Amino acid sequence: MSFFQKMGNAFSRFMYGRNGVDSLGWASLVAVLLLDTAELIVRSKNETAQTILATASFLLMVWTLFRMFSRNLPKRRSENAWFLTKIVNPLKSQRARSRDKDHKYFTCPQCRTVCRVPRGKGKIIITCPKCGTSIHGKT
Numbered sequence: 413m414s415f416f417q418k419m420g421n422a423f424s425r426f427m428y429g430r431n432g433v434d435s436l437g438w439a440s441l442v443a444v445l446l447l448d449t450a451e452l453i454v455r456s457k458n459e460t461a462q463t464i465l466a467t468a469s470f471l472l473m474v475w476t477l478f479r480m481f482s483r484n485l486p487k488r489r490s491e492n493a494w495f496l497t498k499i500v501n502p503l504k505s506q507r508a509r510s511r512d513k514d515h516k517y518f519t520c521p522q523c524r525t526v527c528r529v530p531r532g533k534g535k536i537i538i539t540c541p542k543c544g545t546s547i548h549g550k551t
Contacts, residue, residue, distance in 0.1 A: 430481050431488040436495040440476040444469050516551045 447469035454461045518527045520540040538547040
């Protein structure tokens with residue numbers, strides 16, 4: 413067995429039962445890289461801004477490493493689930509709506525439910541399936 417295989421096996425044993433990298437971990441790593449890039453750009457212009465960016469980047473990296481090596485899996489999974497439901501999934505649904513050329517989307521003003529109707533029907537009145545509010549719109 414080579415040195416690298418032994419090191420890989422040792423790291424695998426070390427990471428067993430730990431959180432590792434999830435979607436929130438990847439997003440925070442990207443944020444660290446963006447903060448470091450911004451720090452490089454600002455470095456020669458403003459020393460205070462550079463210090464703030466460096467501190468924020470360092471703290472975010474410490475938090476990311478803490479999450480990766482944490483053994484409290486239920487807590488880390490709930491953090492990642494919150495991130496996916498509140499930030500990632502709404503962004504994905506917005507992109508899917510903008511690509512959908514066959515339907516028009518209306519949001520209920522009362523309960524914020526999204527209603528999908530086919531395009532080309534003219535002026536219509538939509539009844540929200542959740543709360544029964546009437547939505548007037550043009551497809």
